Each structure stands twice: as C-alpha cells, then as structure tokens.
Amino acid sequence: MAFNPLPLNTGTSANGLAADTRSIDALRAAAARDPKGSIRETAKQFESLFMQEVMKSMRATTMSSGLMETSATQMGTEMLDTQFAGKMTGLPGGLTDAITRQLQRQMGISDASKSTASAASTPLPVLAKKGIAPHVQTFIQKHDAAAKEAQAATGIPASFMLAQAAHESGWGKREITNKDGSPSFNVFGIKATPGWTGKTTEVQTTEYIDGKPQKVTAKFRAYDSYADAFKDYAKLLGSNERYRDVVAKANGGTAETFARGLQKAGYATDPEYADKLARVINTTVRVQRALA
Incomplete structure (x- = not known):
C-alpha cells in the first residue's frame, strides 16, 4: 500500500514544532493501521524530520550579516534545506534502515529483508x-x-x-x-x-x-x-x-x-x-x- 507523506513543517516556531509532533503521531498511527505497507515510509519520514533539524542547526550556527536577507530568501533557504534533507534520506545503511528495524521490533514484525x-x-x-x-x-x-x-x-x-x-x-x-x-x-x-x-x-x-x-x-x-x-x-x-x-x-x-x-x-x-x-x-x- 502506498504511504502518503505528511507535510513536514520546516519553521522554527512553537507552532512548527507542534506540527512536527502531530506529523510524528500521525505517522505512528499510519504504521499501526498498515505496518507492512507503510513502516519503511514511516521510517523515511522520521529520518527526513531529523535531517531537516540537522540542517536548521547548521544554519543557526552560521554567521549571518543580515544585509541581503529577506523573508523571501529565508523561505528559499528553507526550501533548499528541505530538498537536501530529502536527498540524504533513505540511503542504504542509513537512519531509515535503523529506524525500520527498531519499529519492526517494537511492533513485533519480522524483518523480511533479512533473508x-x-x-x-x-x-x-x-x-x-x-x-x-x-x-x-x-x-x-x-x-x-x-x-x-x-x-x-x-x-x-x-x-x-x-x-x-x-x-x-x-x-x-x-x-x-x-x-x-x-x-x-x-x-x-x-x-x-x-x-x-x-x-x-x-x-x-x-x-x-x-x-x-x-x-x-x-x-x-x-x-x-x-x-x-x-x-x-x-x-x-x-x-x-x-x-x-x-x-x-x-x-x-x-x-x-x-x-x-x-x-x-x-x-x-x-x-x-x-x-x-x-x-x-x-x-x-x-x-x-x-x-x-
């Protein structure tokens, strides 16, 4: 069954963090309803959330002059970070594989990929x-x-x-x-x-x-x-x-x-x-x- 990715908030506000939490809860609920069809996609969503937080942290520690920055450039930067996070998500041997195995153990699902x-x-x-x-x-x-x-x-x-x-x-x-x-x-x-x-x-x-x-x-x-x-x-x-x-x-x-x-x-x-x-x-x- 195809898993419909939920929109992930990339903002740093309290509302953004709340949206991320709601996304995680919804992902868990989807995995519970259809574990075999959605568990890996759920894991990818978790990794995507993590990678976006990494990108945010990197941006936060970067010196900024503020001279050329506007709300539009900030939005463009956030969109670019989201794209980078997506490209780094789901790679073999990465966090997605580790999260998938952890979710499978917690839900009592055997790992069919082992064989x-x-x-x-x-x-x-x-x-x-x-x-x-x-x-x-x-x-x-x-x-x-x-x-x-x-x-x-x-x-x-x-x-x-x-x-x-x-x-x-x-x-x-x-x-x-x-x-x-x-x-x-x-x-x-x-x-x-x-x-x-x-x-x-x-x-x-x-x-x-x-x-x-x-x-x-x-x-x-x-x-x-x-x-x-x-x-x-x-x-x-x-x-x-x-x-x-x-x-x-x-x-x-x-x-x-x-x-x-x-x-x-x-x-x-x-x-x-x-x-x-x-x-x-x-x-x-x-x-x-x-x-x-």
Missing part, C-alpha cells in the same frame, strides 16, 4: 565465476539455519537435507502450493499419510508405477513456515523405523550412500532418485564451501 540481505552476503559475480547460479546460492542461504537445526535433532548433515529440499522443489522453483496459490512450505514433497493431522494440499505429481512415470493427484502436507517443514522432515526420518539405518549412517557417510539408503527405504518411487539426489548433494556441498 534477502543474507542471500546477498556473498557477491554473486564471484560465485558466478565458480559456476554457481544465483538461485542456487539464494536457496541454500535461505534454508541454512533451518537445516542446521534439523541436523542437531537427527544427526543428518545439513547439506544432505538442503540438497533433498532443493531436489524436491527444483531449488525453490517448483514448490508445492495450496489451492489459493499460497505456499505450503513443503520443500521435501512429504505426502499426507493417514496419520497426519495437520494442514494438507492436493497437487498433481509424477509417480513411477512399474517403472513408468504417471501423473496422479496426491495429498501433501502443508506447514506454516519452512522451519516447520525441516522440523517435520527431521521428525519423519528420526522416528520412522524404515529410515533408521539411513539416519544412523548419514553422519560420516557419503552423498551416494545417503541417497541410495533413502531410495531403498522407499522415500521416492523414481528409479533414478538416488543418482539425482547424490548429484544435488555434491552441488550443495560445493556451494557451501564457496560461501564459507
């Missing part, structure tokens, strides 16, 4: 020279924390789980969605078995029956977040008897043995699943080393 900033922590051109596509880097960094938590719960290397999520979701490009198009966060392609009591979604998928691919409609699990998906994956492998040997041998094992163990345990019907997954695991490990 983007994290994904950009390593320059993409450097990775591109190593043959690593940007979407691959982004996917791994986006889910790295959740994978490490799942590793602590199961002992399965985070790189193995990241690779499986990448393989099942096409590096995030073929994620399972709900009927309304919203994400199900099911990056592992885990089906909703009869004992599943959580949310579900139905999508068309490819199953291999007698070695031949066929399109079928299947019911899959749906989650509230990617972190929940990784936790459920860890629980599925850690508590299911048929994956016991896979989990036991995962830590210290190779990508190939882990992938073949999953296929043998019946995780997927694709006869080439183990080979495909092993290749993705090796890619994931290579990317993680490049990002280290």
Whole structure:
C-alpha cells in the first residue's frame, strides 16, 4: 500500500514544532493501521524530520550579516534545506534502515529483508565465476539455519537435507502450493499419510508405477513456515523405523550412500532418485564451501 507523506513543517516556531509532533503521531498511527505497507515510509519520514533539524542547526550556527536577507530568501533557504534533507534520506545503511528495524521490533514484525540481505552476503559475480547460479546460492542461504537445526535433532548433515529440499522443489522453483496459490512450505514433497493431522494440499505429481512415470493427484502436507517443514522432515526420518539405518549412517557417510539408503527405504518411487539426489548433494556441498 502506498504511504502518503505528511507535510513536514520546516519553521522554527512553537507552532512548527507542534506540527512536527502531530506529523510524528500521525505517522505512528499510519504504521499501526498498515505496518507492512507503510513502516519503511514511516521510517523515511522520521529520518527526513531529523535531517531537516540537522540542517536548521547548521544554519543557526552560521554567521549571518543580515544585509541581503529577506523573508523571501529565508523561505528559499528553507526550501533548499528541505530538498537536501530529502536527498540524504533513505540511503542504504542509513537512519531509515535503523529506524525500520527498531519499529519492526517494537511492533513485533519480522524483518523480511533479512533473508534477502543474507542471500546477498556473498557477491554473486564471484560465485558466478565458480559456476554457481544465483538461485542456487539464494536457496541454500535461505534454508541454512533451518537445516542446521534439523541436523542437531537427527544427526543428518545439513547439506544432505538442503540438497533433498532443493531436489524436491527444483531449488525453490517448483514448490508445492495450496489451492489459493499460497505456499505450503513443503520443500521435501512429504505426502499426507493417514496419520497426519495437520494442514494438507492436493497437487498433481509424477509417480513411477512399474517403472513408468504417471501423473496422479496426491495429498501433501502443508506447514506454516519452512522451519516447520525441516522440523517435520527431521521428525519423519528420526522416528520412522524404515529410515533408521539411513539416519544412523548419514553422519560420516557419503552423498551416494545417503541417497541410495533413502531410495531403498522407499522415500521416492523414481528409479533414478538416488543418482539425482547424490548429484544435488555434491552441488550443495560445493556451494557451501564457496560461501564459507
């Protein structure tokens, strides 16, 4: 939602200060009504107010002869200061970013830009020279924390789980969605078995029956977040008897043995699943080393 900037008083009178206070109160109220749509613009308005006060202070400490000054020149100076303040507002790494984070914390809003900033922590051109596509880097960094938590719960290397999520979701490009198009966060392609009591979604998928691919409609699990998906994956492998040997041998094992163990345990019907997954695991490990 677009945020309509409020007029900011640039005068130094008591009325001007009162107007600034009213503007701040109105900005807070707007952020409360529509936090996601207006919180950054609100932060920019706060920084603009601050920068204008800085300009006023600078002008106040400057020696003035008063010979050529009129009310018109004073107004022109104030307008120029406002323009300078506007140009200095909203710059990357400036006060707007700091104020935005503070408002988000106070209002209990998660910073959606964190994952983007994290994904950009390593320059993409450097990775591109190593043959690593940007979407691959982004996917791994986006889910790295959740994978490490799942590793602590199961002992399965985070790189193995990241690779499986990448393989099942096409590096995030073929994620399972709900009927309304919203994400199900099911990056592992885990089906909703009869004992599943959580949310579900139905999508068309490819199953291999007698070695031949066929399109079928299947019911899959749906989650509230990617972190929940990784936790459920860890629980599925850690508590299911048929994956016991896979989990036991995962830590210290190779990508190939882990992938073949999953296929043998019946995780997927694709006869080439183990080979495909092993290749993705090796890619994931290579990317993680490049990002280290």
